[in-house]
Amino acid sequence: xxxxxxxxxxxxxxxxxxxxxxxxxxxxxxxxxxxxxxxxxxxxxxxxxxxxxxxxxxxxxxxxxxxxxxxxxxxxxxxxxxxxxxxxxxxxxxxxxxxxxxxxxxxxxxxxxxxxxxxxxxxxxxxxxxxxxxxxxxxxxxxxxxxxxxxxxxxxxxxxxxxxxxxxxxxxxxxxxxxxxxxxxxxxxxxxxxxxxxxxxxxxxxxxxxxxxxxxxxxxxxxxxxxxxxxxxxxxxxxxxxxxxxxxxxxxxxxxxxxxxxxxxxxxxxxxxxxxxxxxxxxxxxxxxxxxxxxxxxxxxxxxxxxxxxxxxxxxxxxxxxxxxxxxxxxxxxxxxxxxxxxxxxxxxxxxxxxxxxxxxxxxxxxxxxxxxxxxxxxxxxxxxxxxxxxxxxxxxxxxxxxxxxxxxxxxxxxxxxxxxxxxxxxxxxxxxxxxxxxxxxxxxxxxxxxxxxxxxxxxxxxxxxxxxxxxxxxxxxxxxxxxxxxxxxxxxxxxxxxxxxxxxxxxxxxxxxxxxxxxxxxxxxxxxxxxxxxxxxxxxxxxxxxxxxxxxxxx
Amino acid sequence: xxxxxxxxxxxxxxxxxxxxxxxxxxxxxxxxxxxxxxxxxxxxxxxxxxxxxxxxxxxxxxxxxxxxxxxxxxxxxxxxxxxxxxxxxxxxxxxxxxxxxxxxxxxxxxxxxxxxxxxxxxxxxxxxxxxxxxxxxxxxxxxxxxxxxxxxxxxxxxxxxxxxxxxxxxxxxxxxxxxxxxxxxxxxxxxxxxxxxxxxxxxxxxxxxxxxxxxxxxxxxxxxxxxxx
Numbered sequence: 077x078x079x080x081x082x083x084x085x086x087x088x089x090x091x092x093x094x095x096x097x098x099x100x101x102x103x104x105x106x107x108x109x110x111x112x113x114x115x116x117x118x119x120x121x122x123x124x125x126x127x128x129x130x131x132x133x134x135x136x137x138x139x140x141x142x143x144x145x146x147x148x149x150x151x152x153x154x155x156x157x158x159x160x161x162x163x164x165x166x167x168x169x170x171x172x173x174x175x176x177x178x179x180x181x182x183x184x185x186x187x188x189x190x191x192x193x194x195x196x197x198x199x200x201x202x203x204x205x206x207x208x209x210x211x212x213x214x215x216x217x218x219x220x221x222x223x224x225x226x227x228x229x230x231x232x233x234x235x236x237x238x239x240x241x242x243x244x245x246x247x248x249x250x251x252x253x254x255x256x257x258x259x260x261x262x263x264x265x266x267x268x269x270x271x272x273x274x275x276x277x278x279x280x281x282x283x284x285x286x287x288x289x290x291x292x293x294x295x296x297x298x299x300x301x302x303x304x305x306x307x308x309x310x311x312x313x314x315x316x317x318x319x320x321x322x323x324x325x326x327x328x329x330x331x332x333x334x335x336x337x338x339x340x341x342x343x344x345x346x347x348x349x350x351x352x353x354x355x356x357x358x359x360x361x362x363x364x365x366x367x368x369x370x371x372x373x374x375x376x377x378x379x380x381x382x383x384x385x386x387x388x389x390x391x392x393x394x395x396x397x398x399x400x401x402x403x404x405x406x407x408x409x410x411x412x413x414x415x416x417x418x419x420x421x422x423x424x425x426x427x428x429x430x431x432x433x434x435x436x437x438x439x440x441x442x443x444x445x446x447x448x449x450x451x452x453x454x455x456x457x458x459x460x461x462x463x464x465x466x467x468x469x470x471x472x473x474x475x476x477x478x479x480x481x482x483x484x485x486x487x488x489x490x491x492x493x494x495x496x497x498x499x500x501x502x503x504x505x506x507x508x509x510x511x512x513x514x515x516x517x518x519x520x521x522x523x524x525x526x527x528x529x530x531x532x533x534x535x536x537x538x539x540x541x542x543x544x545x546x547x548x549x550x551x552x553x554x555x556x557x558x559x560x561x562x563x564x565x566x567x568x569x570x571x572x573x574x575x576x577x578x579x580x581x582x583x584x585x586x587x588x589x590x591x592x593x594x595x596x597x598x599x600x601x602x603x604x605x606x607x608x609x610x611x612x613x614x615x616x617x618x619x620x621x622x623x624x625x626x627x628x629x630x631x632x
Numbered sequence: 633x634x635x636x637x638x639x640x641x642x643x644x645x646x647x648x649x650x651x652x653x654x655x656x657x658x659x660x661x662x663x664x665x666x667x668x669x670x671x672x673x674x675x676x677x678x679x680x681x682x683x684x685x686x687x688x689x690x691x692x693x694x695x696x697x698x699x700x701x702x703x704x705x706x707x708x709x710x711x712x713x714x715x716x717x718x719x720x721x722x723x724x725x726x727x728x729x730x731x732x733x734x735x736x737x738x739x740x741x742x743x744x745x746x747x748x749x750x751x752x753x754x755x756x757x758x759x760x761x762x763x764x765x766x767x768x769x770x771x772x773x774x775x776x777x778x779x780x781x782x783x784x785x786x787x788x789x790x791x792x793x794x795x796x797x798x799x800x801x802x803x804x805x806x807x808x809x810x811x812x813x814x815x816x817x818x819x820x821x822x823x824x825x826x827x828x829x830x831x832x833x834x835x836x837x838x839x840x841x842x843x844x845x846x847x848x849x850x851x852x853x854x855x856x857x858x859x860x861x
Contacts, residue, residue: 236829618660
C-alpha cells in the first residue's frame with residue numbers, strides 16, 4: 077500500500093502540486109530580477125495583524141480567574157492549566173525527609189539552565205552544591221532546535237542601540253526596557269563566551285557571516301550553519317560536563333517549595349517511570365523550563381520539543397510569581413505544510429535571509445520576506461484563507477510556497493548544502509530536493525513571547541526564584557524577533573546563574589512548606605472553578621482517540 | 633489521494649502488531665498505536681538524537697537504523713526503540729588542552745583501535761562520514777574531524793554499533809570545541825565592540841532609548857534605515 081502512494085509522488089510531490097511548482101518556476105527569473113515586495117508601513121502592519129494574526133482573536137483567550145495575575149488575559153489552553161488542581165495532595169508529601177539539600181537548584185536542562193549552572197559555579201558555588209533537574213534528557217529542549225541564528229550587534233555598522241530599537245519595535249513597545257537593554261548590551265559578551273568554549277560560528281575572512289532576520293535593520297544574525305542551537309548548546313553542555321555539575325534526568329519538578337516567609341526553597345520532583353517523588357531543598361531556585369508549544373494553542377502544530385508544556389510557569393504561578401505578556405503567542409511564519417508527516421516542523425527563517433521568498437500557488441510574491449514574525453505569519457494566513465492563493469495538500473492543509481531554489485540563484489550553487497544542511501536533510505528524507513523545488517509552508521506554533529516576569533537580574537516576584545529563557549517574561553514584548561531567543565537563553569541564563577549564586581550565598585537553609593499549594597486549592601474553590609483538570613501536564617498525549625477512549629487507568 | 637489518505641499499514645512494535653494510517657513517521661505510528669513515550673522522544677524534529685530506532689523489514693535480514701521522528705513507518709516494519717545510552721566521555725579543561733595533532737588520541741586513545749569497518753557510518757541517521765572523521769582524528773587533523781562531524785546530533789548509534797569501543801560523538805565534540813577555541817580566529821570587530829561596551833561608550837545612546845516613551849520610540853523606529861544585503 078505504501079508503495080502505491082509512493083508511486084503517485086514525483087520527486088516528493090503529487091502531480092497537482094507539481095503543476096503549481098511549474099507556475100512558481102515560470103515566475104522565478106522575473107522575481108529574481110525585480111526583487112521582493114517592499115516592507116509594510118506601520119499602518120499596514122497593524123492592519124494585517126488585527127485582521128489575520130491568531131493572537132488578535134479575543135475569543136481564543138480569557139481572563140485568569142485566580143492567582144497573583146488574576147485578570148491577565150491568556151490563551152484558553154494556558155488558563156486551563158493554571159485553573160487546575162495540583163498533581164498530588166500536599167498532605168501526602170513528607171517534607172521532613174529531604175532527599176537533596178543544595179545551594180542552587182536549576183529546574184530545566186536546556187540552554188538557560190545549563191548556562192545558569194555554569195555561571196553559578198563561576199560565581200563560587202561548588203559543583204556538588206548545584207543540582208540540575210530536567211524532565212527529559214539533559215538538553216532535550218528548544219534550545220538545541222534553533223536553526224537560524226543568534227543576534228549580536230558587533231559590526232561597526234551596528235550598535236547595541238540599533239539592536240534595542242529593532243527589538244522593542246518588533247515587540248510592539250511592550251518589552252520591559254531594562255530587559256532589552258541587558259539583552260542587547262550582553263549580546264557581544266555572550267558571543268565572546270561562546271568563542272571561549274569553542275562554538276564553531278560561521279566565518280569568512282576573519283569575519284562572522286552575518287545576515288538579516290525578520291525586522292532587523294542591520295545584519296547581525298550569527299549562525300552555525302542551520303544547526304545554530306545545537307552547535308552552541310552541545311559546546312555549553314560539554315563545558316558543563318567538564319565541570320562535573322550533577323544532573324537528574326527524567327525528573328520533572330511538579331511543585332515548587334517555599335519557606336514560611338514565602339521565599340523559594342526548592343522543589344518536589346517526580347520520577348515518571350517509578351512514580352516516586354523526591355524533595356529538594358535549595359537556597360536559590362532557577363526556573364529554566366521553556367514554553368508551551370506542546371499545548372498546541374488554537375490547535376496549531378508546533379516546532380517545539382516533546383516536553384514544552386509550560387510546567388515551570390504553572391508551578392511558579394502557584395508559588396506566587398506573576399506573569400507578563402502571556403496573551404502573546406508566536407506563530408513562526410514558515411512551518412512545514414507538506415509532507416504531512418513533518419507538519420509544523422520548522423522551516424528556518426534563515427531560508428528567507430538567504431534569499432527564499434514566499435509565493436502563492438501561482439508563483440506570485442506577496443510579502444517582504446523578512447517582516448517581523450507576527451506580520452509575516454499574518455500575511456501568509458491572509459494569502460491562504462482570504463485571498464485563496466494557497467495550495468491545499470492531500471490532507472487538507474493550506475500553505476504557500478517558499479521558493480528555496482532562489483537561494484542558490486542568489487548566493488551561488490552549493491549554498492543550501494553548505495549553510496542549510498539540516499533543512500536540506502529534512503526534506504531530502506521525504507524525497508524533496510530543496511535546491512531544485514520550493515517547499516510548502518504555513519505558520520506553526522513556535523514560541524511563548526511572555527512568561528514569568530523578571531527584572532534585569534532574572535529575579536521574579538518570589539524572593540529566591542529566578543527565571544531565564546523562554547519561561548521568562550518581559551524581554552520580547554508581544555513579539556520576539558528571530559535570533560533573540562538564543563540570545564535570551566544565554567544572556568539571562570548567565571545573569572540568573574550569577575544572581576542566584578549571590579542570593580544563595582547570603583541565605584540559610586529553610587523550613588519547607590507547601591502551604592501555597594493548599595492556598596491555591598482554596599482560591600480555585602473560591603473562584604467557583606469546578607474541574608478535574610490537573611497540572612503541570614508534563615507530556616502531551618498523542619495516542620489515537622480509539623486508544624484513549626478504551627484505556628483503563630491514567631498515565632502521567 | 634483519498635485512497636492514499638485512507639490507506640493503513642501494519643507495524644510490529646516489539647513483537648505486537650498494530651494497524652496504523654499510512655504516512656506517519658515511526659514515532660507518530662507508535663503513538664497512534666497507543667504508546668506514550670517518556671524515553672525515546674525529544675525534539676521530534678531530527679535535532680536531538682533521543683529517538684534512535686532499529687528496524688528490520690519482513691523478508692530482509694539486515695538491521696536498519698534511523699530517527700523515529702524522521703523516518704516514515706512502512707508496512708511490515710519490525711520496530712525496536714533504543715533509549716539513549718550514554719557512553720563514557722573524557723573530562724578535560726579546554727583552557728589547558730594542547731591543541732595539536734595528538735590531543736584527540738590523548739583523550740580518546742581507543743580511536744587507534746578503529747578497524748575501518750565503516751559500521752559507524754552505516755548506522756548514522758545524519759549521513760555523516762563517521763569513519764572518515766575518526767580516521768582524520770587519528771591523523772591528528774582536528775579541523776577535518778570538526779567539519780566532517782558538524783551535523784552530529786549525538787544520538788550515539790555509531791558508538792553503540794562500534795566493535796572497537798570508540799566514543800565517536802564525544803571525541804568529535806571535543807574536536808569541534810578545540811577547533812572553535814584555538815583554530816578559528818575571533819573576528820576583530822567583536823573585540824572592538826567588547827572594548828566599547830567595557831568603556832561605557834554604548835551606554836549614553838542606550839540610556840536615551842530606555843528613557844523614551846512609546847510615542848518617541850515609534851518615531852525612532854520608523855526612522856530606521858534598513859541596511860542593504
